[in-house]
Amino acid sequence: MSVPKNILESGFDTKSQCCGCGACVQVCAKNAIRMQEDDEGFLYPVVDTDLCVECGLCESVCQYIVSVGKNTALQHAYGGHINDADVLNESTSGGAFSAIADVWCDENYVIFGAEADGLKIRHSFVTDKNEIGKFRRSKYSQSVIGDSFKECKNFLNDGKKVLFSGTPCQIAGLKSFLKGKDYDNLLTVEVICEGVPSPLFVRKLDEKIQKEKKSSIISLDYRYKDSDRWDYQVMNISYSSTGNSINGTIKYDRWLNPFWSIWLAHLMSRPSCYKCPYTTFNRVADISLGDLWGAYAFCPDLYNKNKGASLIIANTDKGKKIAQNTLKTVFIGREIEFAQALKYQSPMRKNIDINPKRDDFMQDLKAMDYDTICKKYAKRKSLKFLFSKYILGTYRQRAWWKNIKRQLKK
Ligand SMILES: Cc1cc2nc3c(=O)[nH]c(=O)nc-3n(C[C@H](O)[C@H](O)[C@H](O)COP(=O)(O)OP(=O)(O)OC[C@H]3O[C@@H](n4cnc5c(N)ncnc54)[C@H](O)[C@@H]3O)c2cc1C
Known part of the structure; x- marks a missing residue:
């Protein structure tokens, strides 16, 4: 498939071939491509045919055309939460992102992530880890990537340690933009993603x-x-x-x-999310982060009451080293069985x-x-459903009661 020049006006099937990572925009030496919103609110590349010289650079970095290469390393899963109560409170689940940033970023580093300005979500970077608060909290809308891949490449070539975080398709876009080159000074962190809704x-x-x-x-x-x-x-x-x-x-x-x-x-996900090639346990980034779904069933000790717990999956040796270091320093938790974690993470198994x-x-x-x-x-939730959630409690709360009863019987 080649990048269609008028994807904005095309139908669902063609649109589902573009995740909007913006690598094509950033690689174009003629500035012939820009991102434009369609009538559903999603961004797509639009090619200015007057400026385009058909050099094919955009196609060479399109992750839907180029294979980004899958991780083959044995994966390891960890569950738990960060040891700082304030950071945990500001984080979506267990503060795993902040824990990883803390360990990876010692000196001469840059951190990329998604920040919010009202309802606008965009990628940016910070050079001081005390400023990563703006990247915390999941913003359930696709972030505008802007020039982040170009900036990231410049920092890498300058020898800075870079942590790049985003959705799996954004990490794939970055890797594709970097032409698959391995950088020792790059750590990629992806959120396990169920898709992005229309803004x-x-x-x-x-x-x-x-x-x-x-x-x-x-x-x-x-x-x-x-x-x-x-x-x-x-x-x-x-x-x-x-x-x-x-x-x-x-x-x-x-x-x-x-x-x-x-x-x-x-009902309102981006077309490409329904055919996302990254809904598999073969991950794109060094580290994948998610909620510790199912903790009530397979690791209740890690649930962390109602304060949130994260799942960290190390997909590469680099990721494993960092994940294990977080456990030694700022992250309270332990290794868990990868297969069990996978059971509760449908975005790692299917579209x-x-x-x-x-x-x-x-x-x-x-x-x-x-x-x-x-x-x-x-x-509209049924009365039975609301009774079960608000009176009987969530699965986790019910499991907790069952546990107490079991202990008392002993
Ligand atoms: C769109 C989306 C869908 C998700 N779907 C799932 C899911 O189905 N199952 C699951 O277990 N977890 C999912 N997550 C991940 C989950 O919400 C948490 O981000 C994860 O548990 C890490 O928790 P934390 O406490 O470390 O988060 P925080 O400290 O809150 O971490 C925030 C991290 O998320 C990144 N981020 C925030 N918003 C965006 C965005 N719009 N685009 C790209 N990156 C972003 C930041 O750059 C940062 O790296 C999703 C996240 C997003 C953004």
Whole structure:
């Protein structure tokens, strides 16, 4: 396949061949390619045919054309959480990303990650690990990669130690951009990824807030660890009329949040996510990070109450060395069985299914307001479900009670 020049106007099948990593944009010596948003809110490369000299450079770095090479090293899995309570509180799961950055970055280093500016998500870098707070917290929207691959390459060639974090397709884009060259001074860290949703959905929520509160969203934390609430996966939205001081906040409980209901029903993912080539246990990066799903069943000692626990998978020797060093220094946990961890990580085993209602949903998303969309598509939870989650507790809480009962019987 070659890179189509008018991918923006093409259909789902062609679009599903482009994950939007932006390597083609950054490699083009003629500046003939730019990223442009389509009507679903996803970015695609658009080629200016007047500037294009058909040199083929863009195709040479397209990860969907070039094989990026799979890791073959024996993988190791670890579970646990960072030993710093404040950092843990700011992190999505167990703070594994911060622990790894802490160990890898000793001197002369650069860290790349995804930061948020209101609803805009973009990749950037810091040269002081005390500033990585802005990369913490998963932003469930595709980050705009900008010139990060070029900048990363320059830093690597200058001999700096680089930690590059992102989604698996972004890491594959970087590797492809680097032409598969191995750099001892590069550590790649990917989040295990279920796909990226259309940013149009949260923009609709912003429109609602603008209308009702005469304010705009200035920050959106998808998985706020709210100590006052039952569960730690609360969506916390702050809005402001001036752009500075917060006028108010809206909180959605995990089980009543239309965003999770709609996204996890796979109604609004990027087309390429349904055919993602990285939904396999052969990973792209040195280290993969995720939530320690299933901890209640196979390693309850690592669940860390409601504060969050991470899964770290070391895919290469370099990754293993760093992961093991975190356990000796800043990460509280232990090695766990890789096969068990894999059992609870569907994005490492299979693609997400295309919801047959996706087309209808995307059409409605463009035309309807936030409340109407949610009413039509967010699954209303049954009383039985809510009783089970809020009264009986989550699987983890129920497993915990069972354990206590077992101990008392002994
Ligand atoms: C879009 C997305 C989908 C995910 N899906 C799953 C899943 O299905 N299963 C699972 O177990 N885990 C998933 N994760 C990973 C999970 O949310 C945590 O990031 C992971 O558990 C690491 O936790 P932490 O406490 O170390 O995180 P934090 O310290 O909060 O780490 C944040 C890390 O995530 C990166 N990041 C944040 N937002 C983005 C973004 N938009 N694009 C690229 N990189 C980003 C940052 O650069 C940083 O490296 C997903 C993350 C994202 C961003």
